Amino acid sequence: MLIGIAFWVLAVVAVAAGVAVFVVDSMARATYALALSFIAVGVQILLLGQSYLGVITILMMVMEMAVMAVYMVMFMGMNPALMPMDMTHGKKTAIGASAGVFVLLAAGALLIPWPERRGVPPEDVTAALGLEIMGEKMLVMAVIGPVMVATIVAGVVLAAHRSRYDRFGDDLRRRPADDPQAGGVGR
Amino acid sequence: MPEAVVMTVPGYWAVLAAVLLGGLAVFAAALDAGLSDRAQGLGGGWGAPLAGTARLLRQRRRTTVAADAVLWRVGNAGMLMGALLMVAVVPLGWWALADLDVGVVWFNAVDVMVWALVWLAGWGANSTHSLVGGYRFLAHGLAYELPLMFALVAPAIAAGSLSVGDVVAAQEGLWFVVWMPVAFVVFLVGVTGFSVWGPSAPALGADIAGGVLSELSGVDRLVFLAGRYAFLAAGAAFSVPLFLGGGAGPVLPGWAWSLVKTAAVLGVLVWLRRKLPALRPDRFMEIGWVVMLPAALLQDLVVALIVVGKA
Numbered sequence: 212m213l214i215g216i217a218f219w220v221l222a223v224v225a226v227a228a229g230v231a232v233f234v235v236d237s238m239a240r241a242t243y244a245l246a247l248s249f250i251a252v253g254v255q256i257l258l259l260g261q262s263y264l265g266v267i268t269i270l271m272m273v274m275e276m277a278v279m280a281v282y283m284v285m286f287m288g289m290n291p292a293l294m295p296m297d298m299t300h301g302k303k304t305a306i307g308a309s310a311g312v313f314v315l316l317a318a319g320a321l322l323i324p325w326p327e328r329r330g331v332p333p334e335d336v337t338a339a340l341g342l343e344i345m346g347e348k349m350l351v352m353a354v355i356g357p358v359m360v361a362t363i364v365a366g367v368v369l370a371a372h373r374s375r376y377d378r379f380g381d382d383l384r385r386r387p388a389d390d391p392q393a394g395g396v397g398r
Numbered sequence: 399m400p401e402a403v404v405m406t407v408p409g410y411w412a413v414l415a416a417v418l419l420g421g422l423a424v425f426a427a428a429l430d431a432g433l434s435d436r437a438q439g440l441g442g443g444w445g446a447p448l449a450g451t452a453r454l455l456r457q458r459r460r461t462t463v464a465a466d467a468v469l470w471r472v473g474n475a476g477m478l479m480g481a482l483l484m485v486a487v488v489p490l491g492w493w494a495l496a497d498l499d500v501g502v503v504w505f506n507a508v509d510v511m512v513w514a515l516v517w518l519a520g521w522g523a524n525s526t527h528s529l530v531g532g533y534r535f536l537a538h539g540l541a542y543e544l545p546l547m548f549a550l551v552a553p554a555i556a557a558g559s560l561s562v563g564d565v566v567a568a569q570e571g572l573w574f575v576v577w578m579p580v581a582f583v584v585f586l587v588g589v590t591g592f593s594v595w596g597p598s599a600p601a602l603g604a605d606i607a608g609g610v611l612s613e614l615s616g617v618d619r620l621v622f623l624a625g626r627y628a629f630l631a632a633g634a635a636f637s638v639p640l641f642l643g644g645g646a647g648p649v650l651p652g653w654a655w656s657l658v659k660t661a662a663v664l665g666v667l668v669w670l671r672r673k674l675p676a677l678r679p680d681r682f683m684e685i686g687w688v689v690m691l692p693a694a695l696l697q698d699l700v701v702a703l704i705v706v707g708k709a
Contacts, residue, residue, distance in 0.1 A: 237466065240466070243469065266503045267507075274510045277514050277517055278536075280532075281533070281536050392680055396684050
């Protein structure tokens with residue numbers, strides 16, 4: 212009963228905060244409305260007994276939204292991000308696509324013959340879920356991890372406008388490096 | 399794995415937890431004021447937190463043009479809420495309000511909330527200095543958060559569990575601080591980070607007119623400062639079950655040892671504020687990523703090797 216009420220309250224908060232993302236006229240409000248929506252979803256995962264995934268969802272999403280505030284100024288420049296602005300664009304396409312997806316998912320949820328529960332939840336649901344998702348594919352996961360890190364590093368290297376030749380000179384021998392901003396460890 | 403040593407108490411004990419956290423926060427504020435006065439050759443100063451509270455309660459609330467009041471208030475008041483959420487998983491001796499199976503991650507999630515709260519407090523005022531302060535905090539956060547996360551990993555590996563109770567139980571005989579000192583130091587740097595304290599306080603720096611604090615007045619300022627001291631106290635309290643053996647100790651009962659150790663760590667953090675220079679956000683970024691993060695990772699590796707070797 213209590214869990215049922217909590218579920219519905221959180222569901223309403225998650226959807227309402229999700230709608231607010233597009234209604235408000237400030238990037239800060241949109242960002243943290245999205246964070247609130249994710250927190251509500253994270254608490255719902257807690258209701259499923261997946262404490263690790265629930266807490267991690269909240270942790271990651273709040274941190275992500277805070278980092279979004281950094282990007283907001285880095286990539287958008289100070290002015291547009293700090294002034295009131297419309298949070299939507301390409302409205303007709305976006306509304307059409309989202310209405311279509313909603314109808315599809317809602318129809319699926321309502322029309323699908325849901326299976327009856329067989330057996331009982333395992334002792335440690337987090338471990339069981341992890342095994343279910345990754346157990347057979349651990350090798351793939353172990354390979355994808357380093358590849359993703361390499362991609363991130365390569366992306367940053369390609370995006371940075373200064374290369375090692377700017378830092379260390381044409382023969383790469385200049386020490387200390389010529390950096391626009393001194394580092395914290397005396398290099 | 400040893401048997402669980404932490405017992406969960408009913409929810410109404412949360413009131414006592416809040417009172418204790420408040421007491422520790424007042425202790426930190428009084429100690430800081432006392433040390434400040436002594437450094438200037440004055441006596442007393444211990445009553446300054448009470449006088450300051452009375453003054454702020456009577457002060458009129460300042461408003462700014464086009465402030466985002468909702469986000470501003472959320473950021474200010476959230477600090478105190480966050481600190482209370484944090485102590486929910488900190489055991490007092492052998493009692494805890496909630497001994498979650500993922501207590502360590504809970505602590506981490508709450509300390510990440512500070513990212514949002516301090517930035518919102520800086521953003522809401524619609525004032526330049528205050529916003530600069532908010533971004534200074536985020537810059538610090540990007541430097542201290544990952545090392546802090548990996549410092550939290552070390553006790554969890556050693557205990558083979560993310561539950562704070564299991565971490566305490568695993569320290570029977572030998573406290574984690576003895577064989578993971580690097581993780582302990584990185585953890586304490588993280589605590590100063592998320593409580594915007596001492597070397598990690600440039601977000602509130604005098605060079606930007608108080609930064610996040612610059613437009614805060616009256617009860618808003620009181621609540622934010624109280625939340626900041628409460629976070630410092632909560633962080634110190636969490637170091638006790640994580641590294642200092644929880645309530646273990648001779649003669650005194652467990653709850654008393656928890657409080658004594660917490661007060662000791664808190665006292666050191668407050669005392670260090672005058673001893674350490676401010677960490678400039680741009681400089682600290684490199685310290686965090688080039689020094690602290692590899693150090694914490696090496697500490698994790700050492701701990702993991704010892705755990706595997708013992709098994």
